[in-house]
Amino acid sequence: MKKNERNAYLFLAPSLVLAVLFFMLPLAKSFTGSFLTISQSGKVLGFAGLRNYAALFGNPAFISSVANTLRFIVLFLPLNTFITLLAAALVRKKEKWTRIPEFIFLTPLALSLSALALVFKEMFRGSVSIMGRIFSTDVQWLDEPFTAMAVLVVLGVFLDFALDFILLLAAFRSTDRSILEAAEIDGASGARMFFLIELPAIGNMLSVTVLMALKDAAMISAPVMVLTEGGPFRSTETVMYFYYLEAFRSGNRGAETTIAVLMVLVSVLLMTLISRRRRNV
Amino acid sequence: MRGRRIIWTAALMVFLCIFPLSAGGSSEDDGVVTLWHSNSGVLGNAFDDIIEEFNTTVGKEKGIEVEAVYQGAANDVLTKVKAAASTGTSSLPDIAQLDATAALDMKNSDYLVLPGDLGVDTSAVMPSAIESLMSDRGLLAVPFNASSLLFYYNKTLFDSLGLTPPETLDDFAKTAPLLGEKDSSGKVTRYAFAGVPATYELGAFIGAQNGLSYMVNKENGHQGTPDKVLFGEEGTFKNFLEHWKKLYDTGYVSNITSGVSTEFAAGRTASMLASSSSLSTVINTVGGRFEVGTAFIPRTDENATGGVNIGGGAMFAFSQDEKVKTVLEYLISEGVQLKWAERTGYMPVNTGLYDDPGYQAFLEGNPQFRVAMEQTQASNPAVTGVWLPSAYQIYYSFQTEIRNVTENGKNIDQAVSDMVNTVQAALDEYAAQNLV
Structure with missing residues (x-):
C-alpha cells in the first residue's frame, strides 16, 4: 500500500535523520579523512594517499595493540561464554530457590563500568593488595604483563556477565515445552537432554551472545583506561585504547581516522553476523 | 489528518533538540573566571582553600568569582582543553592548569593567550621556572606549581x-x-x-x-x-x-x-x-x-x-581579560605561594619568599622540603x-x-x-x- 509505505518512512524519519547526522556523516568524514593529511586543528593540508595507513601499520605500538586485543579476545571469549552459559543453565528451571542466584547474577548490571574497574584496581593494587591477602601471595597483579591481562579479562567477564546471562536465561525458559516433553517421553534425561535438546534449542541466542561478547572484546577501551592505562609496558594497550591515546591525547588525526575506519569495518562485519543470527532467533 | 500531524510534530521536535547543540555558547562577562585544574587529595584541599580565599577577599572587592573545576590528572585537563578547543573557543575555560606535556600543543595553538599579552607581572617568579616555560613565542604560561x-x-x-x-x-x-x-x-x-x-x-x-x-x-x-x-x-x-x-x-x-x-x-x-x-x-x-x-x-x-629540570604545572590562559590577569597575579603572589608550598611540597615560585622568615621557619622544621629547592638552585637552568x-x-x-x-x-x-x-x-x- 502506498500510503502505508509513506507513513512508515515518516515514522522512520527522525531516526534516519539522527543516523545520517550522527553516524553516516561522521563516518564518511572519517573515511575521506583517512586519505588526507589533517592538522591537529582540523585543517586539511593535502592528499595523503595511503600514507596514514602505512604509518599506522609501521608503528610497533599499533601492532602490539592489535596483538594485545587478540590475546584479550582469546582469553575472554571462551571464559565469558562458559561462565554465563553455566550460570544460565544452572538456574534455567524456575524454582523458588533460583530467585536468589538470579538476583546475584544480575547485580553487575547495577554497577557502572568505571566504578567496577576502580574497585578492581584497588583490590589488585600493589603487593599488599586485598587479593594478595586472600590468595596469600605477593604477586603484583597489575605490574606483571600476564596477571594484568588476566585481571582485565576477569573484569571484562564481570562487565558482560549480567546481560549475557539474562539473554541466555530467557532463551532457556522460552524453549518450546512440547519439544522438551517429547524428549522426556522418549527417555532423554540429564546430560543427554541438556546437550542434545536444550542447548541446540538456544543455539541462536548463544551465538548472538558470543558475537556480542566478541564485539565488546574487540572494542574494549574504558576498562583498560581505568584499570591499567595500557600498562605494564603496553601489555594491556588495546586497539581502542591506542586509538584514544592517538586521537585525544596526541591529536594525531592520521591515526585517528585510519583506526576509526578499520574498526568500523570490523564492527560492521560483526554486526552483520549478529543480525543474520538474530533473524533466526 | 491528526496522525500525520503528530508525526510531523515529532520530527520537528527532533530537529529542535539538535539545533541548540550547535548554537550553545557561554554567557559573557558575568565576572566568573573558569579555571580547570588537576589538584586532588592533599593538593586539591589546599587549592580549594586558596580559591575560596580569593573569592572572599580580592575577588569580592573586584567583582571576580573564580570557578575552579577539577578535571582529572594534568593530561586529562589537556585532553579536555583540546576537545573544547576543537568545538570553538567559547567552550574553553579562561585558565587551565597544565604541565609540560601540554607545552608543544599549546605553543602551536591559536587560542593560547600569552602572559605577556595579558600583561601579567612575572618579575618575581623564579628564573628556572620561567625558563621551563620559555619558548620561541615567549613565556607560554604562568608557573604556579613548580616541582622537580x-x-x-x-x-x-x-x-x-x-x-x-x-x-x-x-x-x-x-x-x-x-x-x-x-x-x-x-x-x-x-x-x-x-x-x-x-x-x-x-x-x-x-x-x-x-x-x-x-x-x-x-x-x-x-x-x-x-x-x-x-x-x-x-x-x-x-x-x-x-x-x-x-x-x-x-x-x-x-x-x-x-x-x-x-x-x-x-x-x-x-x-x-x-x-x-x-x-x-x-x-x-x-x-x-x-x-x-x-x-x-x-x-x-x-x-x-x-x-x-623544573616540572610541575603552570596556568595557561585562554581569554584576553583583565580579570584573568588579576587571578593569575594572585596565584603567584607571596602569600598564596607560601601557603601552597607549605601544604603540598611544591617549591614556591615567588622569589620574594626565599628570605621570608615564615618560609625559612617552615623549611627549618621540615628539612625534606628544602632539598628540592637546593637541588634546583644547584642545577643548570638550561x-x-x-x-x-x-x-x-x-x-x-x-x-x-x-x-x-x-x-x-x-x-x-x-x-x-x-x-x-x-x-x-x-x-x-x-x-x-x-x-x-
Missing part, C-alpha cells in the same frame, strides 16, 4: 646501615645489595629501588649529562618544533642504559610501573624517584613507620652535572623538560625499552636505535600533520 624530581629514601634504613644517599648510579649499584633483602628461599623481600624511568626521569638522567644535553633538537623543543632526536647520536641514552643496567643487575631493582609509592610506604623498597610535589602525600602515607628522607637524584655518571608530540606513547616506549634491556637482555645499541626510531617517527608524523 627527587630521590626519596627510607632514612631510618639508610641510617641503620650507615649509608648516605648515592651520588651516582655507580655508587647506587655498590650500595644496592646492602639495602636490599632476601628471605631464606632467595626471594627478594626488599628492593633497593622500585620504578622504571620514563620521560620525566630521563629528562634529568639524560639532560644532566655533560652539564647539559638535549633529548631532541631546538633546545628540547622550546625553540621551535623539534624535528630531530639527539639522545641517540650523542650517546646519552646509551650511557644511561649502561649505568642503569649495572644497577639493575644487582638484583635489587623492581621494575614496577604502578603503585611505586605504595611499595615505598610499605617498606618494600628502600628508595624511589618521584616528584617533589608528592612529598606531603608520601609522608602522610608512610605515617611515621619510618623517617622519609629526600636527596638529590643520583647522577648518571661523574660528568652528569646539569642537575634537574636543563629543561622535553616538549614532544605523542608524549604519552613515548613515555611507555621508554619504559618498555628499559625493561627490554634490563629484564630481557636486549642489546643496548638496539634498544637505543629502536627508541630513536619511535621518537623520530612521532616527530615526523607531527611535522607532516602540523607544519606545512
